[in-house]
Amino acid sequence: MSKKILxxxxxASIRQMVSFTLKKEGYEVIEASDGKDxxxxxxxxxxxxxxxxxxxxxxxxIELIRALRTNPSYKFTPxxxxxxESHQDKKDSGRQAGATGWIVKPFKPEQLVAVVKRxxx
Amino acid sequence: MDAQKQLYxxxxxELLAKLEEALIELEQQPDDLDIVNRxxxxxxxxxxxxxxxxxxxxxxxxxxxxxxxxxxxxEKLFADEELISLTLRSCDQVKAMLDAPEGExxxxxxxxxxxxxxxxxLISSGQGAAPGQAESCPAYTGGDQEDGLKxxxxxxxxxKPHRELFQNxxxxxxxxxxxxxxxxxxxxxxxxELPGLKELDPEACYTYWDIILTTDKDADAxxxxxxxxxxxxxxxxxxxxxxxxxxxxEYKKIGEILFDRGDISxxxxxxxxxxxxRIGEMLVESGKARRSEVQSxxxxxxxxxxxxxxxxxxxxxxxxxxxxxxxxxxxxLVNLVGELVTVQARLAQLSAQRNDxxxxxxxxxxxxxxxxxxDNAMGIRMLPIGTTFxxxxxxxRDLSTELGKEVNFTTSGxxxxxxxxVIDRLGDPLVHLIRNSIDHGIESPxxxxxxxxxxxxxIRLIAEHSGAHVLISVSDxxxxxxxxxxxxxxMEKGIISPDASLSEKEIFELIFxxxxxxxxSVSKVSGRGVGxxxxxxxxxSFGGTVxxxxxxxxxxxxxxxLPLTLAIIDxxxxxxxxxxxxxxxxxxxxxxxxxxxxxxxxxxRNLARVRxxxxxxxxxREVFSLHGDNPAIExxxxxxxxxxxxxxxxxxxxxxxxxxxxxxxKFLRHVEGVSGATIMGDGTVALxxxxxxLTQQVESAEKYPEVH
Amino acid sequence: MGNITWQDKAGGRxxxxxxxxxxxxxxxxxxxxxxxxxxxxxxxxxxxxxxxxSVDLACVQVLCSAHCSFHHAGQKMTLAGGxxxxxxxxxxxxxxxxxxxxxxxxxxxxxxxxxxxx
Numbered sequence: 052m053s054k055k056i057l058x059x060x061x062x063a064s065i066r067q068m069v070s071f072t073l074k075k076e077g078y079e080v081i082e083a084s085d086g087k088d089x090x091x092x093x094x095x096x097x098x099x100x101x102x103x104x105x106x107x108x109x110x111x112x113i114e115l116i117r118a119l120r121t122n123p124s125y126k127f128t129p130x131x132x133x134x135x136e137s138h139q140d141k142k143d144s145g146r147q148a149g150a151t152g153w154i155v156k157p158f159k160p161e162q163l164v165a166v167v168k169r170x171x172x
Numbered sequence: 173m174d175a176q177k178q179l180y181x182x183x184x185x186e187l188l189a190k191l192e193e194a195l196i197e198l199e200q201q202p203d204d205l206d207i208v209n210r211x212x213x214x215x216x217x218x219x220x221x222x223x224x225x226x227x228x229x230x231x232x233x234x235x236x237x238x239x240x241x242x243x244x245x246x247e248k249l250f251a252d253e254e255l256i257s258l259t260l261r262s263c264d265q266v267k268a269m270l271d272a273p274e275g276e277x278x279x280x281x282x283x284x285x286x287x288x289x290x291x292x293x294l295i296s297s298g299q300g301a302a303p304g305q306a307e308s309c310p311a312y313t314g315g316d317q318e319d320g321l322k323x324x325x326x327x328x329x330x331x332k333p334h335r336e337l338f339q340n341x342x343x344x345x346x347x348x349x350x351x352x353x354x355x356x357x358x359x360x361x362x363x364x365e366l367p368g369l370k371e372l373d374p375e376a377c378y379t380y381w382d383i384i385l386t387t388d389k390d391a392d393a394x395x396x397x398x399x400x401x402x403x404x405x406x407x408x409x410x411x412x413x414x415x416x417x418x419x420x421x422e423y424k425k426i427g428e429i430l431f432d433r434g435d436i437s438x439x440x441x442x443x444x445x446x447x448x449x450r451i452g453e454m455l456v457e458s459g460k461a462r463r464s465e466v467q468s469x470x471x472x473x474x475x476x477x478x479x480x481x482x483x484x485x486x487x488x489x490x491x492x493x494x495x496x497x498x499x500x501x502x503x504x505l506v507n508l509v510g511e512l513v514t515v516q517a518r519l520a521q522l523s524a525q526r527n528d529x530x531x532x533x534x535x536x537x538x539x540x541x542x543x544x545x546x547d548n549a550m551g552i553r554m555l556p557i558g559t560t561f562x563x564x565x566x567x568x569r570d571l572s573t574e575l576g577k578e579v580n581f582t583t584s585g586x587x588x589x590x591x592x593x594v595i596d597r598l599g600d601p602l603v604h605l606i607r608n609s610i611d612h613g614i615e616s617p618x619x620x621x622x623x624x625x626x627x628x629x630x631i632r633l634i635a636e637h638s639g640a641h642v643l644i645s646v647s648d649x650x651x652x653x654x655x656x657x658x659x660x661x662x663m664e665k666g667i668i669s670p671d672a673s674l675s676e677k678e679i680f681e682l683i684f685x686x687x688x689x690x691x692x693s694v695s696k697v698s699g700r701g702v703g704x705x706x707x708x709x710x711x712x713s714f715g716g717t718v719x720x721x722x723x724x725x726x727x728x729x730x731x732x733x734l735p736l737t738l739a740i741i742d743x744x745x746x747x748x749x750x751x752x753x754x755x756x757x758x759x760x761x762x763x764x765x766x767x768x769x770x771x772x773x774x775x776x777r778n779l780a781r782v783r784x785x786x787x788x789x790x791x792x793r794e795v796f797s798l799h800g801d802n803p804a805i806e807x808x809x810x811x812x813x814x815x816x817x818x819x820x821x822x823x824x825x826x827x828x829x830x831x832x833x834x835x836x837x838k839f840l841r842h843v844e845g846v847s848g849a850t851i852m853g854d855g856t857v858a859l860x861x862x863x864x865x866l867t868q869q870v871e872s873a874e875k876y877p878e879v880h
Numbered sequence: 881m882g883n884i885t886w887q888d889k890a891g892g893r894x895x896x897x898x899x900x901x902x903x904x905x906x907x908x909x910x911x912x913x914x915x916x917x918x919x920x921x922x923x924x925x926x927x928x929x930x931x932x933x934s935v936d937l938a939c940v941q942v943l944c945s946a947h948c949s950f951h952h953a954g955q956k957m958t959l960a961g962g963x964x965x966x967x968x969x970x971x972x973x974x975x976x977x978x979x980x981x982x983x984x985x986x987x988x989x990x991x992x993x994x995x996x997x998x
Contacts, residue, residue: 096881127375127905129341151341152400169397172346338905344937345973359975364982366941369916369949374908374942381975462982 054171055079059089059103059115060133069102072160073167086110086118096124100171102131102154102163105141113141113148120149129170133158177226181270182496184222184230186559187214188263193562195256195263196569202251211259212241218266230269233284236291237262240298249298258290260566324355324388326413326476330433331398332380333405335373342401348381350397355387358475360468382433382468384412384475413476423476426452429469436461499592502553509542509549510740510832514851516542517830521854543830546740554736555595557635557644558586563599564606564633571610578617578628579610585635590642594734597714598644601707605646605730606631608704613650613728623725625649642736647729653722655679662688680720684708717864743831743850745858746809746822748793749800752858754831754850755820759811759863763825766806780808780819789819790870792861795845811863818867833860844869882907882939884914887928894923896960900931905938915946922955930961935970943990944976944983951985959990 056078058069063084070080081098083089085107093101101119105112112132119125129151134142142153154166191214198207215238222230237259243249265287268279329351333344351357359381366378385394391409398407410432413423430436440460452470455461516538523535561583572579590598614620614629621627631648655676662668662682674682682688684704708718711732722728743754764782766789774780778789789808793800808819831850836843847862883900884907897914918925950957971977971991978989 123906127338127341129343146340146403149340169346169350169400170341170343172343172349338938345970348973348975361975361977363941363944363976366945366948366983368952369912369919369942369946372912372942372945374912374938375905377937378941379937379974379976464982467979 053077053079054099055081055097056100056102056167057081057083057089057093057098059083059086059101059107059112061085061104061107065104065133068160069163072163076164076167078167086112086115089115090118093119093125098125098128100129100131100167101125102133102167104133105145113144116145116148116150131166131170180222180227184218184266184270187218188267189559189562190214191218192260192263192566195259196565198251199253199256199569205245205247208241208244208251212238212245215241227269229279230266233262233269233288234266236288236295240291240295243295243298249294254290255294258287258294260570262287262291324386324414324479325390325411326384326386326479327391327394328408328410328412328433328472329383329385329394330380330408331383331405332407333377333401335376335378337377337401337404338375340404342404344377344379344381347397347401348383351383351385351394354389354393354397355385357383357385358471359383360464360471362462362464362468364462364464382472384472386413386475386479412472413479423473423480426466426469426473427455429472430455430461430465433465433469435465435469502549502592506549506553506740509546512542513546513740513830513832517852518854521852546830550591550740553592554589555592556587557590557595557598557642558583560595560599560602561586561633561635564602567603567606568610568631571607572614575610576616577610577614579614580628580630581633582630583633588635588637588642590635590734591736594642594714594716594736597710598732598734601710601732602633602644602646604704604707606633609646609648609650609728613648613652615651619651638733642734643731644734645729645731647727649727652724652726652728653680653683653720654724658682677720680722683720684718741831741833743829743860744809745826745829746807746820747824747826748796748822749798751798752826752852752856753792753822754829754858754860755809755811755863756860757828759813761810761812761817764808764810764819766808766821768802768804782808782810782817782819785817787817787819789821790866791821792866793821793823795866795870813864813867818863820861820863820866829858831858831860882911882932884910889926894926897925897927898931899927899929900933902933903935903939905936908938908942911939912942912946915942919946919949919953919955922953924956924958925950926958926960928960929967930964932964932967934966937970937974940970940974940976947988947990948983948985951983951988957990963990 056073058066058073058080059082060066060069061084066082066084070082073080081092083092086103087109089101089103090110101115103112103115110118116130116132119128119130130149132142132145132150132153133156134145134153135156145153151170152166154163191211194207194210194214198204198211201207215234219231219234219238222228222234240249240255244251244255249255265279265284272279331344331347333342337344348359352359360383362380362382363378365380366372372378387394391411394409395402395407398405401407424432427436431438436455440455452461452466456463456466516535519535519538523531564583565581568579568581609631614631615623615625617627620629629648629650631646633644633646635642635644637643658679659668659674659682662679662685663670665688667682667685667688668674684707688705711718711734714735716732716734719731719733720728721731742757744757744760746753746755762782764780766780770780778791779786780789781787787808787810792798793802803823806821806823807825808821809825810817810819812818829850833848834850836846836849845862845866846859847865848860849857850860852858881901882903883898885898885900886895887898888895897918899911903911915925947957976991978986978992981989983989
């Protein structure tokens with residue numbers, strides 16, 4: 052059974068790139084456009100990893116991470132945040148919220164795959 | 173072409189041969205990264221030096237191929253059959269470029285274009301695919317490693333996560349695996365902080381690891397693996413060994429390692445060292461260190477020691493330093509030695525005549541040194557035959573593919589040494605033999621299956637020493653020779669008369685007869701249109717013989733018996749009626765006297781009793797029709813040919829003689845029983861006896877006695 | 881997900897603690913609680929891990945700690961059925977092996993390779 056990854060981003064092009072890259076690697080990918088959308092789509096369990104942008108309307112990435120960490124099913128699920136180099140403070144607050152790792156934008160498909168493999172095996 | 177270019181060409185051809193061999197190996201083990209690395213390195217050298225020596229066409233052509241193999245190294249591209257075939261074709265193109273006269277293309281530009289395009293297509297498919305785990309980490313983008321030959325460094329990594337490691341969703345398993353993927357790693361786990369079940373927080377991490385990693389990546393690449401956990405763990409990366417440490421294979425003592433790591437204190441170490449026991453055991457016994465800690469230190473010690481041993485082997489053992497010399501220089505050295513030997517013989521003769529003690533001393537000294545010099549000079553020209561074998565792998569592969577046969581090709585005795593001049597002249601005959609084995613020997617897979625044989629045929633190429641000779645045999649497990657078909661064909665071609673009665677062996681030998689070629693069609697690879705007679709004539713031209721054995725349905729073995737060297741031999745000088753002859757010393761077993769009385773006892777049959785063994789002898793005076801009477805006591809030089817002993821009757825045995833072999837002129841070339849001549853110290857000529865031929869000659873004369 | 885259940889043995893002679901599926905940190909607490917209860921009964925414990933697909937470090941730690949505590953209490957903890965490949969793979973990746981373990985329970989370590997377990 053292939054592992055399911057949730058990608059959360061308000062930019063459709065990023066979602067598409069993440070989705071395309073990971074599907075090619077054999078993962079199942081579901082997409083959400085913001086934190087709220089993500090929570091509604093993630094279901095009670097079954098998602099092995101979440102990749103989320105930080106800046107999003109409705110519910111941002113940090114809030115999403117916090118929400119997921121309070122859910123027993125997703126307390127230990129790897130969560131990767133997409134950050135930009137200039138926002139060290141954002142990265143720190145994401146880490147405090149419970150993010151497992153991060154990828155600095157812009158990134159190449161192989162960087163994404165490397166991080167997913169590092170966390171998911 | 174200037175000398176440097178010439179050197180590059182030679183090196184490139186050698187590399188190409190290695191490359192082809194590696195490619196064939198890769199085809200069998202496409203996952204073996206060692207082989208891929210070898211290929212990459214060879215390509216890299218061909219490319220790099222090519223540009224330096226003005227072979228720009230080669231440099232640009234191989235660049236693309238190199239890129240492809242870099243991707244294979246990184247496991248982004250798979251070395252499938254298409255890629256290997258493409259590379260082999262590229263090797264051919266590189267050869268053509270090397271052979272092209274200066275300023276000319278020498279190759280088909282369209283073909284180059286096509287090959288390059290194919291490679292580019294494969295490369296782009298590889299670049300799109302998944303990267304290996306270790307490569308292209310987000311923070312680690314530091315420099316493409318152009319040379320790919322970065323020296324390896326060994327690190328000790330202690331990865332000690334804080335209790336809350338799991339809280340952000342970190343799983344240490346992929347992290348450890350990522351580290352392993354960076355190189356050669358030993359991992360030891362420490363569980364000593366794990367509490368009893370009651371006190372255990374099931375969601376806390378109590379485990380930590382020591383990792384010894386040998387890698388060509390730098391410390392940053394290692395730290396990068398831990399970048400997501402550096403705030404919730406201690407990660408210590410210490411360099412413990414690098415390539416500069418080649419002088420000693422010894423590594424730190426266990427105590428030192430433990431102290432380095434902070435597992436024990438200096439006072440612990442000192443108090444323990446006073447006692448005489450293995451330090452590790454003592455530390456454990458005294459409770460100063462945990463068993464796991466000592467185990468981990470031992471592992472580090474072993475890891476580094478092994479590494480250093482390997483490196484020392486690479487420096488001192490495996491790669492014997494060597495220089496490259498043009499072969500014509502060696503040839504002229506051997507010629508000079510040959511002349512020196514001749515002059516020395518003259519000196520020896522002179523000193524014998526003068527009866528001058530001082531001169532005799534000098535002469536003996538010169539004789540000893542000359543012999544040593546001769547052996548050394550000949551030794552330099554000796555090469556292992558393996559280099560020639562390598563290229564046949566390619567031949568077998570190409571030919572069997574083309575002819576739709578499955579052939580497993582094995583070689584042995586690659587280390588067997590032969591004179592370079594022999595090796596140089598051996599290539600074509602062997603190509604013929606192997607080609608013939610595939611073409612006619614090995615049956616098609618269907619036929620083989622029908623005959624109850626494995627679909628894959630086997631061809632063995634074996635070299636081995638046998639006295640003063642080297643035997644090289646090519647054997648296949650194919651259909652064997654069909655005596656009836658050969659006979660019929662030989663009659664049809666007018667090689668034998670219809671009523672000739674021939675033994676099986678003689679029929680086999682017909683395939684080497686000039687004009688007898690069984691090739692039905694000229695195939696693309698074997699299409700030179702020459703028969704097997706080329707094999708015998710070229711082997712015999714340098715004093716070798718060809719033997720053939722075959723069993724119908726079981727296979728055929730053709731054995732070439734070659735002299736070790738062509739230039740100088742140790743000979744035994746003998747006289748018959750004041751004529752000098754030389755017999756190859758390595759065949760001589762002993763000399764016995766033969767009196768007229770002995771002759772009478774055997775009633776004119778040429779048999780001598782040597783230590784209770786009856787040895788047939790050949791009276792050379794009669795064979796060569798020399799004048800003069802037999803002396804009262806003659807000498808029989810007993811020789812060993814193969815399994816049997818044969819004596820040669822001469823007047824006198826003069827003694828050992830270093831013999832520089834000179835070829836006989838055109839008119840004497842076909843004199844049977846004589847293989848060459850040599851010039852004596854006083855300028856007279858001595859003939860060198862071909863004892864093999866002489867024996868055969870006499871044997872056949874006995875078998876078919878002439879009717880008077 | 882991981883499943884932890886007590887199963888009655890054939891013939892009603894005691895029961896076996898059956899572990900199944902993927903044993904991850906999410907089940908680590910439950911696993912600890914069950915094992916702790918078993919420890920407190922002072923009865924020998926028989927476990928069956930043959931249906932475990934994979935295991936993470938958190939659960940390995942619980943199992944190791946439990947084995948140690950049982951040993952300490954002089955209480956038997958045995959395995960029925962073999963150790964599946966999923967567990968072996970995790971142990972190998974984590975480099976957990978009795979060879980470099982200090983625990984007094986090492987001689988009876990269930991992770992010993994190539995041995996049949998009772």
